[in-house]
Amino acid sequence: MILAFALLFAAAPFAATSSHAATRAGVEAQFRQWLETDLWPEARRAGVSKPVFESAFSGISLDWDLPDLEPPGFAKPKQRSQSQAEFRSPGAYFDEKRLQGLAASGRSLMAKHASTLRKIEDRYGVPASIIVAIWGRESGFGRAKIPHSAVRVIATKAFMSTRPELFRKEILAALKILERGDVSASAMKGSWAGAMGQPQFLPSSYLDHAVDFDGDGKRDIWNSTADSLASIANYLAQSGWVRGRDWGFEAVIPEGVTCALEGPDRARPISALTDMGIIRISGRPFPEHERRAAGMVLVPAGTYGPEFVVTPNFYVIKEYNNSDLYALFIGNLADRIGHGGSAFVTPWGKTGSMLRSDIARLQASLERQGYDVGGADGLPGYKTRRSIGEWQARTGQKPTCFPTPQLLGAQK
Template sequence: MTDRLCRLCAAILLLALSAAAPVRAASLDAGFRAFLEADIWPAAKAEGVSRAVFEAAFRGVSPNTKLPDLVLPGGKDTVAEINFQAEFKSGADYLSERAVAGNVATARKLRSRHGDLLARIEQRYGVPAPIILAIWGRESAFGAAKIPMNAFEVLGTKAYLSRRKAMFRAELIAALKIVADGHLKVSEMKSSWAGALGQPQFMPSKFLKFAVDFDGDGRRDIWNSVPDTLASIANYLQAAGWQRGRDWGFEAEIPASLSCRGEGPDKAFRIADLVDAGASRVAGRKFPQGELSTTGHLLFPAGRFGPAFVATPNFYVIKEYNNSDLYALFVGHLADRIQGAGPLVRQWRKADRLTRGDVYRMQEKLVARGMDVGAVDGLAGFKTRRSIGEAEARLGLPETCWPSKALAGRL
């Protein structure tokens, strides 16, 4: 009798949940429509977007609750326990030889095919061809990647429900302007799950600022035109501060006497001084003579558990394109490989497996102790890594500058 009652209760509960789901979806859609009319339409209209474009953009569009980093009505604003964005996962996976080598072969062929074009772009913008090719390969597999999502569904959902509503609201209005200005039709506005557009994967506001017409056909076409795509990437990096004639960085041996707490774009050193303090390039290579008197930055993308680098300011320009150390490192390393360099010398060592939620809770505890971790977001950026190193030093633990179970336990 008890089993039958339990099964009956379970069936009733399942029916109730099934009946409630359409009600919640309808309520969510109604709220979304109200948000579009009350907030997005007036802002878009003020930017010159017509009512016809606005209605076409959102015809048949509903919130896509399968997108990551959403906060549904009534839900708590917390980070996901598991991180699904590749740029913030394992360096060993992201920069594996398999991931890099295929890009190298393709990039070399494309460098030969588009040599004259790349030379003209480099002459105009000062950004080396290998860097441009590396970003093209990372962002869209040199234009071969499928980008199938409806940009207005993605951006509309995130403007309404994401943890970064203000940012995506601005991007949604910029996407409407792209159509209103005649660059694309609504049906052609396809994006990634984050709302990025075209072969260079520009967010809509970046398209409006940095996309260029390099083939002279009167359109800034980063979807189909190779000249426009490559020149737009270069224009973006030049505007972000690319220093003509400088490298992005160098894999290096950094002795323990140079603390991993010294990394970051806000801590600059003369490269000659780093050499005097014991830093050296791997495999016995020398730093270029012209770099010794310039400034560099220590970089420990996995703390003491991975390769170390002396980065130039250009490394942080690449991060303006995608704010991930691993992304910028992939681009720089791939550019080196295109020019004939070999694989990274030092290996990514095994570290404790912690979830994004684990790192988030560690950041909260570090902040409570007065340390600067940057954003409390569950991602081990350079400020979090430095604060971990500081906490390790205070607690008498080996200085690794990387999240560990040992530190979590002590905190």
């Protein structure tokens, strides 16, 4: 699936090194050689037949317009320094106009496909509203144009990207799909990142999770609505979706209760959270079956935005796309589609923007003091947020659990 955050590095025109005097034509020739002498033997061992292999790559050339390429013999493309990338308030992710539009379409399509969705929900235990929300977010309910040849994109990335081993696995998976006959190479369309069809599955995810729900003998996530919706549900079910539970609830954390409670490894019964004074922002009580089960605090903007109590299903949604904001987007959109929900009550505060390199410096400083921030990558995940809160409490400050320029200055 495509990640919620934008790419850090943009592709730049390639310059040939003077020592190798590489040309695109020369690299294309190396690509054809790589297909025959490197990829084909492994594909054959994986059960791919020669006719399928040759058909898959007939007329295929490298896609030089993709990002993150490192062609052999060429100078590495100039990359935008990480210091130029900014991390802005999480609120920018939740465009209200877009959410309203997706919700309106989602409600209409959920009614249109109610019978199919009912059967899918019965089989996999995943609510129809969650399935439709992911369908809408990933491919505009199957309406988005997905123009790229998945074989071409993934083969290019396997041959000369910055992550060739990842995409080598995916091109072998794509060849296995072609061998099974679910789709032809020409119809195997994907995004520029190699994610395919309406659910935006990478080929390995297709092999693991795609299902034939319409009974035509093929797992068609490109043209079959039933197969696409059921495949999304199967993905979530196999990732651990807990039948009968919600994804989460917007909440209020009272004064005196730290925001540093956050994280799936700090789960506790929701009743224990309510004993601390944490309540739903709606004022309604948590459903009794939820109170008895595990829940986790989530503060994606620290104390500068909405606060949540989430269930393990929130982290199942993150298996689809490993982003807190993506999972919140899906949860909120699903609530709008299925339950008449609306925007989060608490507004997203203006936290300003920090360079990702500065956030990474803040994380590295906390690491040196013994905090587990989840890696100094410039992205403030829950381990970073709670480490900030714990450091603030230790130094006599009110925990806010979110990086700011002032916090970075205090670390010096």
